[in-house]
Amino acid sequence: MADMSPKKHPMLLxxxxxxxxxxxxxxxxxxxxxxxGEAARCLNCKNMPCVSGCPVNIRIPDFIQLIKDKNFxxxxxxxxxxSSLPAVCGRVCPQERQCESKCVRGIKGEPVxxxxxxxxxxxxxxxxxxxxxxxxxxxxxxxxxxxxGPSGLTCAGELSKMGYDVTIFEALHIAGGVLVYGIPEFRxxxxxxxxxxDGLLKMGVKIQTNTVIGKTFTxxxxxxEDGFEAVFIGSGAGLPKFMNIPGENLRGVYSANEFLxxxxxxxxYRADSTTPIMHPMQTIVVGGGNVAMDAARCARRxxxxxxxxxxxxxxxxxxxHEEVEHAMEEGIEFAFLTNPISINGNENNAVVSVTCQxxxxxxxxASGRARPVPVEGSExxxxxxxxxxxxxxxxxxxxxxxxxxxxxxxxxxIVADENGATSLPGVFAGGDAVTGAATVILAxxxxxxxxxxxxxxxxxx
Amino acid sequence: xxxxxxxxxxxxxxxxPTVTLMxxxxxxxxxxxxxxxxxxxxxxxxxxxxxxTVAGCDKDNGTVTIIFQIVGATTLHLNELxxxxxxxxxVGPLGRPTELDGLKKVCIVGGGVGCAIAWPIAKxxxxxxxxxxxxxxxxxxxxxxxxxxxxxxxxxLIIMTDDGSYGRQGVVTVPLKEAIENGENYDEVxxxxxxxxxxxxxxxxxxxNIKTTVSMNPIMVDGTGxxxxxxxxxxxxxxxxxxxxxxxxxxxxxxxxxxxxxxMYKDFEKHAYDEHCNLFKKEVE
Numbered sequence: 175m176a177d178m179s180p181k182k183h184p185m186l187l188x189x190x191x192x193x194x195x196x197x198x199x200x201x202x203x204x205x206x207x208x209x210x211g212e213a214a215r216c217l218n219c220k221n222m223p224c225v226s227g228c229p230v231n232i233r234i235p236d237f238i239q240l241i242k243d244k245n246f247x248x249x250x251x252x253x254x255x256x257s258s259l260p261a262v263c264g265r266v267c268p269q270e271r272q273c274e275s276k277c278v279r280g281i282k283g284e285p286v287x288x289x290x291x292x293x294x295x296x297x298x299x300x301x302x303x304x305x306x307x308x309x310x311x312x313x314x315x316x317x318x319x320x321x322x323g324p325s326g327l328t329c330a331g332e333l334s335k336m337g338y339d340v341t342i343f344e345a346l347h348i349a350g351g352v353l354v355y356g357i358p359e360f361r362x363x364x365x366x367x368x369x370x371x372d373g374l375l376k377m378g379v380k381i382q383t384n385t386v387i388g389k390t391f392t393x394x395x396x397x398x399e400d401g402f403e404a405v406f407i408g409s410g411a412g413l414p415k416f417m418n419i420p421g422e423n424l425r426g427v428y429s430a431n432e433f434l435x436x437x438x439x440x441x442x443y444r445a446d447s448t449t450p451i452m453h454p455m456q457t458i459v460v461g462g463g464n465v466a467m468d469a470a471r472c473a474r475r476x477x478x479x480x481x482x483x484x485x486x487x488x489x490x491x492x493x494x495h496e497e498v499e500h501a502m503e504e505g506i507e508f509a510f511l512t513n514p515i516s517i518n519g520n521e522n523n524a525v526v527s528v529t530c531q532x533x534x535x536x537x538x539x540a541s542g543r544a545r546p547v548p549v550e551g552s553e554x555x556x557x558x559x560x561x562x563x564x565x566x567x568x569x570x571x572x573x574x575x576x577x578x579x580x581x582x583x584x585x586x587x588i589v590a591d592e593n594g595a596t597s598l599p600g601v602f603a604g605g606d607a608v609t610g611a612a613t614v615i616l617a618x619x620x621x622x623x624x625x626x627x628x629x630x631x632x633x634x635x
Numbered sequence: 636x637x638x639x640x641x642x643x644x645x646x647x648x649x650x651x652p653t654v655t656l657m658x659x660x661x662x663x664x665x666x667x668x669x670x671x672x673x674x675x676x677x678x679x680x681x682x683x684x685x686x687x688t689v690a691g692c693d694k695d696n697g698t699v700t701i702i703f704q705i706v707g708a709t710t711l712h713l714n715e716l717x718x719x720x721x722x723x724x725x726v727g728p729l730g731r732p733t734e735l736d737g738l739k740k741v742c743i744v745g746g747g748v749g750c751a752i753a754w755p756i757a758k759x760x761x762x763x764x765x766x767x768x769x770x771x772x773x774x775x776x777x778x779x780x781x782x783x784x785x786x787x788x789x790x791x792l793i794i795m796t797d798d799g800s801y802g803r804q805g806v807v808t809v810p811l812k813e814a815i816e817n818g819e820n821y822d823e824v825x826x827x828x829x830x831x832x833x834x835x836x837x838x839x840x841x842x843x844n845i846k847t848t849v850s851m852n853p854i855m856v857d858g859t860g861x862x863x864x865x866x867x868x869x870x871x872x873x874x875x876x877x878x879x880x881x882x883x884x885x886x887x888x889x890x891x892x893x894x895x896x897x898x899m900y901k902d903f904e905k906h907a908y909d910e911h912c913n914l915f916k917k918e919v920e
Contacts (some may be wrong), residue, residue: 232720345859347677355861365640383640384726386859390663413875415862423892425899429863431766435856448683448708449856450900455870523895570860605703 177214180283185290185299189504194474195444196509197359200500201265209294213241218344219278224461227276229619232256234273234288241291250299251290256620259618260323260330261300264293266357266464267615268494287369296600300369307499309378313337315632318402320573321385323351324614325605326408327630328621334377336468336629342379345386346439351410352606353614354416355439356431356603360475361497364438388572390422393580402635404628407588407596407603407623411611413572416563417460421517426452426525430461430469430564437472454478456562460514462486463611467497470506481556485513485533486547511535511546515553517561527555566611573607585610594624595631602628639663642676642725645698645912647718649779651804653705653746656690662697664689664727670733670755671733671850671882675858677724678712685709686759686855688881689728690753699727702780718787728859733825733848735759740766740900742814742821744807744836746828747773752850753827754781757788766790768819770810774831807832808839815843823848826885830897834890847885851876867893884886 186202193200215236224234227574232253240249253260269275269289277285315338319330322344330340348354353367374383385411387393396402414429416422433451436442440449457473459466462484470480482501484491487510491498502508511533518527532552535544569586581597583587587608593601604620606612639662653735664674668689675684691700703710706869708827718720726759733756741760745753760767769789773779774797785792794802803810811824824847826836833849840847858877865876870887874880 345726346857347726355857384724385663386726387727389727389729389859390667411861413860413878416863416866416873418873423866423868423896425896432856432862432864435862440680440856446681448681450683452899523892570858 176217177211179215182215182284182287183208183212187500188501193360193504194477197475199363200360201496203297204290204294207501208436209241209291211242212287212291214567215279216242217278218627223276223278224273224286227273228256228616230256230622232273232292238286238291239296241295246295246298246305250303252527253295257618258328258622259370259614260292261296262324262353262370263363263615263618264291264296264612265362265366266287266494268464268613270495272615274600299386300366305369305373305376307373307376309376310335310337312339314619315339316400316402317342317628317632318343318396318400318405319404319408320393321345321351321406321408321410321526321605321607322349322371322381323353323410323605323617324616325409325410325624326351326406327370327623328618329406329408329625331374331377331606331623332380332622333628335375336625338632339627340379342381343385343387343391344381344383347383348439349381349383351408355435355448356465356468358434358438358472360471361438361468363463381423385573388576393577393598399602401579403632404600404602406594406621406624406628407573407607407615408605409573411567411588411606415564415565417565419513419514419516421519421525422563424517424519424525425523426454426558427517428452428560428562430459430465430562431567433469433562434465434472437476443472444475451476452560453560455542456558457481457560458483458514458558459562459564460555461566462491462493463564463566464493464497465495465566465611466562466564467501469564471497471501471504471585473562474501474504474506478560481558483509483512483514483528483530483556484505486535486544487511490543508561509556513546513548514561518555525559526563527557528561529553529555567606569607569610577601589606591622593627594620595627597621600631602631642722644716644718644720644722645696647716647913650702651778652782653778655705656700656702656703656751657811658693658698659722659725661727663723663917664725665692665694665697665699668699668728668805669732670735671752672728672730673858673881674701674725674727674731675855676713676722676726678709678716679723682687682723683709684724684726684856684858686729686852686858686877688852689755690751691755691758701727702748704748714889720895726858729877731879733850733882735763735765738763738765740768740820740822740823742768742770742811742819742824744811744824744826744828744832745769745771746807746826746832747778748780749828749850750781751824753785754788756825756827757785761788768814768821769793770795770807772796772828773801774798779845781818782885786813786870806835809837811836812839815840815845821845824852830890830894833885833888837885837888837890841886842900848882849885849888851881851883851888851893853893854899867896
């Protein structure tokens with residue numbers, strides 16, 4: 175008989191007051207007892223609505239059943255059939271908009287905490303089972319993967335399972351892409367990411383860091399000089415967008431990418447890092463997505479008072495609900511229906527305030543969300559010494575500009591079909607480079623689909 | 636394999652008390668790098684990523700020449716490495732090469748360590764058969780670098796020092812203005828050096844409407860078109876030095892803004908430099 179309590183078993187969290195001092199992980203995960211208790215809430219529905227909400231179709235009721243049976247490693251293996259990064263996705267997926275949104279238990283009360291259970295089994299696996307992955311028997315074919323973020327890692331993992339000789343080319347000095355430069359330590363510990371990467375290395379995947387495709391090598395060279403039969407482009411998001419309002423180049427204005435890269439990739443929050451970061455007193459973060467929440471919570475941890483400025487209301491915030499809740503617990507303020515119109519500086523060109531205007535919601539726009547329109551005469555100033563723009567990114571131009579015949583969208587995204595095939599034979603693409611800024615799980619799904627398509631392409635060549 | 640993880644310093648040459656030249660083994664970069672492009676390096680595992688412009692490369696031996704001035708903790712640390720040591724990370728070539736096609740007569744203006752970047756451009760132009768006039772400015776005699784190299788790569792070389800201890804006394808814009816007024820018809824002036832120098836070069840050439848290219852070296856983190864830290868205003872629009880530059884039309888660059896942005900981490904850098912110096916002193920003691 176299922177546990178019919180309407181609420182999820184809460185997950186232990188770091189005390190909000192303590193969080194302002196540390197970049198340690200906030201959500202501490204379920205204990206075995208809590209996991210068993212939460213698993214007992216699953217009704218094991220025959221039609222499995224949750225699975226349809228998962229971009230990679232994890233057999234959710236099956237893995238939860240294995241938890242109920244206390245076969246935690248079995249549950250992990252069940253997830254691993256569909257997902258190559260369970261420890262990552264259990265932490266960063268917007269479950270409330272995916273699997274958990276379809277859960278029958280969500281109709282009257284809270285859905286089953288599928289994400290928390292996924293994380294539990296992934297952590298159980300990482301802590302209890304030695305990773306003895308071995309290279310698969312080689313099939314003699316070489317594939318290059320550009321970028322070591324979620325789509326690239328997944329594509330590489332899937333291909334190496336099939337026996338391909340895979341080399342990942344990474345522009346930065348370490349592998350992981352957005353998982354290391356973007357998502358902060360307190361939400362996704364870097365050792366969790368490293369574990370996944372180490373697993374790939376054990377499977378025989380090679381990772382070449384410090385290599386910018388489009389600059390160090392071109393795709394053409396990889397295919398015609400280095401013998402790669404196919405290439406997967408998972409180069410991710412690119413240059414940050416700005417609002418084109420006065421004052422965006424003042425000192426103290428960061429793109430979220432720069433702010434997060436300094437902190438996460440370059441560890442600027444640590445005393446032993448040589449990369450500088452500003453320690454602001456009052457930070458304004460513009461935007462409402464996960465990246466905005468990450469930037470706001472990092473600024474908080476550097477000791478700043480933080481206000482997130484968002485032009486719609488709380489209901490439209492695109493960020494994962496848990497991140498918004500955690501941000502609020504940490505004392506981050508939100509100014510909804512507010513939009514900056516200029517950033518104001520002093521005689522040294524340093525930020526001193528942001529002029530905003532109030533907004534109101536009108537008819538839905540093309541995205542289906544209510545369109546915010548300015549309220550006349552509602553301008554007001556908020557004082558600030560740092561402003562972080564978290565408005566999304568436009569695709570990196572380096573591959574597009576150096577790969578002849580590679581079709582791209584007007585906005586710069588690479589054109590790829592549902593299997594990831596681009597306009598060039600043997601060249602596949604997926605993740606943010608194709609879709610524009612999206613989620614880890616969608617990028618992972620694209621990497622997996624492309625791996626299948628690459629296998630087919632090479633077999634039929 | 637064309638790639639390596641061991642970026643070994645093959646040669647180190649002290650050019651003056653604050654400027655050092657290194658040839659670094661990086662065959663993939665050496666095979667591609669062109670004048671005007673840059674690399675990003677990290678000295679060690681916890682190091683900062685810093686951009687340095689490529690001063691030359693030897694494709695046969697797979698080495699890339701970098702010339703750097705010791706200005707902060709990272710360059711101080713880099714300067715402590717010797718031949719045979721390896722640099723932890725070395726990536727490139729980044730940015731767009733300087734556009735030199737079709738140029739027949741060019742004046743190259745270098746200031747201080749900016750001459751290190753100006754030199755390969757002069758060399759390339761000279762090889763192309765272009766008439767090259769070079770003006771190199773330094774604070775004083777002790778800081779003069781690459782004099783022989785410039786002589787070889789130019790048809791005319793003028794060295795300026797602020798204090799007159801070597802060459803002519805004064806700033807680089809003085810001989811530049813003289814040359815223009817004496818009827819030297821330059822297709823283009825290429826200026827590389829401190830922002831303030833480039834700003835004044837542009838102020839000198841603008842009244843004569845001589846195309847002037849400047850090389851911008853703002854603060855960068857990734858250098859590959861991701862972080863947006865290197866943005867500057869060019870012709871009223873936001874540009875990113877790492878992918879749109881580092882060369883820009885000097886008439887369009889907002890130098891005042893760039894100078895203010897460049898000073899963002901001055902205090903931090905000074906502190907890190909002092910700390911590193913103290914650490915070094917302790918090691919010596």
